[in-house]
Amino acid sequence: MTPLALVTRLVAAPPVEPDADQARDWIVTELGKPPYQAARPTWFDQVSKAIGDWLGSLRVPDGSGLGGLVPLIVVIVVVVLIVVAFLVFGRPRLNRRSRFEAGALFGADDTRSAAELRAAAHRAAAEGDFDTAIEEAFRALARQLAERTVVFTAPGTTAQDFAARASRAFPASASELEACAGLFDEVRYLDVPGTRAGYDRVRALDDRVRAERPAALDAVEAEVVR
Known part of the structure; x- marks a missing residue:
């Protein structure tokens, strides 16, 4: 009903004398009907x-x-x-850490954190099992770089692949990365007995890299094994 029709209806109706509150209620009720609401501007x-x-x-x-x-x-x-x-x-690095998902780690599906791997290496060394200690310590090194989104590992990534890419992020530790990757391969694949000195070397490298700031981060990130 249009406003004009409303007025006509009121004129034609028997005369009434509503009080102020009743008159206001009539108007609010009428204007609340769909035709009037449709004419109101939307939020857009x-x-x-x-x-x-x-x-x-x-x-x-x-x-x-x-x-x-x-x-x-x-x-x-x-x-x-x-x-x-x-x-x-440069381009924004949004949610870089969300890209990290624990998983493949040198031929094993390992979801442990770097801290958990370090603890396992320490326990193995305390028991005199230096083969396991070296393996776990090197895995801890790789996992901490993945957690920092510096170097990632994927199914098929070898210790040597990892060391080569990590060397680009930590050039000062390149020789030690290569040497410790060799120690990992020796105890895991070549049946070379691990030693306390070998374990200490891998652990020291892990501590050193953990305290360093990576260089060439973007270059290493671009070469993540897919």
Whole structure:
């Protein structure tokens, strides 16, 4: 019912004398009907109008000749700032740590953390089982670099593959990484007995790398074995 029809209906109806509260209730009830509600602006209409008003407020006096260019200039400035930030800071690394999932580790499906692997290596060494101690210590080294999202391992990654890629992130430790990868291969595949000295060497490398800041992180990340 349109407002005009409402007025006509009220005129044609028997005369009544509602009080103020009753009259207000009648009007609210009538305006709450679907035809009136459909005519109200939606939230999208309101947002669009607010944006349009904001862009309109950016105009300068027409006499300057730049009235219609200000919004375009603002957009261009924002785009330029984004490009400059990208060139200066590089691409954003969002949720780098979320990419790490414990799993394949030198031929075994191992979900233990680096801390758990270190503890296992320590227990094995205390029992005189240096074969296991060296293996677990080297796995701890690899797992801590994966947890730091520096070097990842995947099914098929060998100790030598890992050492080569880790050397790019930690060039000062390249020779030790290669040597400790050799110790891992000896006790795991070649039946060479492990020693206390070998275990201490791998453990010392793990401690050293853990305290270092990696270099060439992006280069190593790009070569993750898939």
